[in-house]
Amino acid sequence: MWLINIYIYIRGRGIPPVFPVGPVIKTGSIDGIDGNECLRWLDKLPNGSVLFVSFGSGGTLSQEQLNELALGLELSGYRFIWVVKSPNETMKNASFFSVQGEENPLGFLPNGFLERTKDVGLVVPTWAPQVEVLNHRSTGAFLTHCGWNSTLESIVHGVPLIAWPLYVEQKMNKVLLVDGLRVALGVKENKKGIVESQDVATYVRDLFEGDEGKLLRKKMEEYKEAAKLALAEEWSSTKSLVEVAQIWKGLKN
Numbered sequence: 001m002w003l004i005n006i007y008i009y010i011r012g013r014g015i016p017p018v019f020p021v022g023p024v025i026k027t028g029s030i031d032g033i034d035g036n037e038c039l040r041w042l043d044k045l046p047n048g049s050v051l052f053v054s055f056g057s058g059g060t061l062s063q064e065q066l067n068e069l070a071l072g073l074e075l076s077g078y079r080f081i082w083v084v085k086s087p088n089e090t091m092k093n094a095s096f097f098s099v100q101g102e103e104n105p106l107g108f109l110p111n112g113f114l115e116r117t118k119d120v121g122l123v124v125p126t127w128a129p130q131v132e133v134l135n136h137r138s139t140g141a142f143l144t145h146c147g148w149n150s151t152l153e154s155i156v157h158g159v160p161l162i163a164w165p166l167y168v169e170q171k172m173n174k175v176l177l178v179d180g181l182r183v184a185l186g187v188k189e190n191k192k193g194i195v196e197s198q199d200v201a202t203y204v205r206d207l208f209e210g211d212e213g214k215l216l217r218k219k220m221e222e223y224k225e226a227a228k229l230a231l232a233e234e235w236s237s238t239k240s241l242v243e244v245a246q247i248w249k250g251l252k253n
Helices: 036-043 063-076 130-135 148-157 170-180 197-209 211-231 236-252
Strands: 004-007 018-021 050-054 079-084 121-125 139-144 161-163 184-186
Touching: 018 236, 036 079, 036 121, 036 130, 050 063, 050 130, 050 197, 063 079, 063 197, 130 139, 130 148, 139 148, 139 197, 148 170, 148 211, 161 170, 161 197, 170 184, 184 197, 184 211, 197 211, 211 236
Parallel strands: 050 079, 050 139, 079 121, 139 161, 161 184
Antiparallel strands: 004 018
């Protein structure tokens, strides 16, 4: 279900065939942006000990939710890298429509948070090299907005998830990850639409040390191996691409 599908219509053959190809992900960082600070920080830490927190290119939280997330991460006691964006009270995808750099996102964090968590957390404004962070040996979990790129990147690198969708198809992806693939813990909001700090801390602890977290981690490792096989020379993804190329070649001739 999580493979990218290429649909090709062939005249006169009825229902278009489906060719499963993937998983397809970006393997490098954005040109011109240095993410080495995150990787150097991770290099010093034990294997699988860090939670990566990111809501994607566009995701934003309200000020109240930003505070609750910060306090929850602190309360959990676990190491973390958190990509912080300035809060927005009306749009959950506000970063797509705002000019980055107008305000310092770190200035919106709770008073004293950075000082109190300096020994366990790294907070970076706006952007981090997500693929490299997920691929790092020290990264053990990913709190994500459930965007499709992030979903595929976590599967390819075998990193279990805390699923926190914000908008559009992300809520559907959460259902797939939590109930379908069973590689994620899904967050729950209170009556005000806020994920509370105590719950954030519980999700983090459960994923790292709880019985359910161990099952999710094992399941994600299985999908990681399946992804490797799918992309191998004699397996499904490569064979599908070859078949597509042969069909295109035949149509051209």
